[in-house]
Amino acid sequence: MDELLAVVGYKVRSSDMAEVAQKLEQLEEAMGNARDGISQLSNDTVHFNPADISNWLETMINNLDVPPPPHPPLPQQHSGKAIYTTAAATADSLSPSSKRVKPSPAESSSSTRPLVLVDSQENGIRLVHTLMACAEAVHQNNLSLAEALVKQIGFLAVSQVGAMRKVATYFAEALARRIYGLYPENPIHHSFSDMLQIHFYETCPYLKFAHFTANQAILEAFQGKNRVHVIDFSMNQGMQWPALMQALALRPGGPPAFRLTGIGPPAADNSDHLQEVGWKLAQLAETIHVEFEYRGFVANSLADLDASMLELRPSETEAVAVNSVFELHKLLARPGAVEKVLSVVRQIRPEIVTVVEQEANHNGPGFLDRFTESLHYYSTMFDSLEGSVNSQDKVMSEVYLGKQICNVVACEGVDRVERHETLGQWRTRFGSAGFTPVHLGSNAFKQASMLLALFAGGDGYRVEENNGCLMLGWHTRPLIATSAWQLATKSVVAH
């Protein structure tokens, strides 16, 4: 039942709304035309369920004996989540909440001019259809058609508001790049992407969730060890490590000696930013009295690493953890790279390997499938950003995600690094590489839930447990997944 009408006492099914609108128009016309026959409506017509407008209208129309004009059936079905419309200004008697943008399939409300309402809804549907049609044209290499469609998308996108508009714009840009062959420069300037990631970190809880859940797993694996070593494949600004160091500092019995090896891509401006990050962490460690050692490694790709470079110490003295947040999927661009990295990880003999990845399959062989998947994924992502308070952070986060969209849609071959895969796919990969899953504990789940509760606009976030892994999503759609692994030869099974 449509909720807005229900508030004023009418019962109309949402699926019948368009029909009802049609009938109202018909009735209005008929009443306007039947100069002499209106009084019969009030005196002779018998209604049985006036709340049910649909039937009421039927009765009225039949009594006026008007033949139904041929109206084309208006489209009601659309692909769910991606469409957002604002309810047009409705009569004041209806609920005041009608102006809100609802994060659910569009519901129209009845007004004296229903056709105007349907149009804006239709634009949203048309936008999605055009995006899909354009992607299909590109897939079939029909570039002239694709070009025409991409221009249409631009116009349609402007008619939307909020998340849908931004998503459509980014996807349109990515499609245009693909069509015209204007591939984005790769690799992106590292300090710029660092800055974008910092804003993304602040705006939404995804990165924080990733760090907290991974840290919890690492902490548990490090229980009882006196010297610990973390190898971080995704060093960036080192935001994950203050919390871990603090937790180690407050360990009953005192902190262990903490060694960190940070691995990252080279900075384009030749600054040794990995070293700078190390210095900051060292300062923090000193403040909280944790013995700290740091080494930064610059590597173009994780596949360039060898276990021998890492100066590992015998495992009796030092427990090792390997951490990777949104880095492993990049290896899938080169064949054999991920297998090599996983074998290096095995050589390291870590206590635990923590992996956080996007929960989506953006690495399918067909362009159209990848496009559809990523359209849904990023629409949901952008939705979740809508609630954020700081608009500058929000814009930066959108640019950050926009770059990913561009890479997924416009690039190919080794340039296409955003090759996200689902948890199931990673499970298979890790399994065949000789790892067994480590289940994340319920305290990680609880901390994650509390973290989300603290987040402004956090009503839509959901934490899910999936066979020992934790996933964070927006409403029903999981967006990122944290998993933990250990070497298969270990006989000890964590809780």
Place this chain on the structure above:
Amino acid sequence: MRTKSSITEKRIEEHSFLCLSSSKTIKNRVHQHTPCSTVFAMKRPISRDGDGNGDLLKMKKVKVDGDANAEENCVLRGMRYFDDNVLFEVLKHVDARTLAMASCVNKQWHKTAQDERLWELICTKQWANTGCGEEQLRSVVLALGGFRRLHSLYLRPLSKPYSSSSSSSSSSPTSSSVWGPISQAAVAPRPKPLPPRLGKDAVHLSLSLLSIRFYEKMSNFNNRTR
């Protein structure tokens, strides 16, 4: 540690009567929030501050029982003699909200109410056992920004979902896992806003967030954002 060398016996006597007669408001609040003890009965151990204060209060109790005449004198002298140490002792027993309000009264109260030890008491009253030693906790938290910050930025918002009045986190994150959503009714809402005990996870989360904030505020960080 506050030095007691400057306080003579006589002043102690005067102060004790002052507390009794002129600080009615604070006393009332103290009684409200510590129903099973008065300032002078001191059932709650205050051994954190060492034996000095314990002795001070024992002395006070003795004096109170004794002399009733001095009361009149002290009412006339007023709040001038209400010095930092006594204020500190009194503020040890108030709740977070009162302590925060106390820091708005005047400069002296502001200085006293901002004392990290008072906020440490407030924080740890709320916690389940974190497992680590007191000294260990204190040194880490003070290094990372202090208990007052910890409380106002993280502990208080985390306590809110458990109070009956809050609506900000009323929609608890749902999940399809075996662990289910966190119980919103973990602490039954009481008529008086006594702080509910925070579980281990909430405490760890708060400490982690405090450390992240410290790291972010460290010099050089903002240069990166250009």
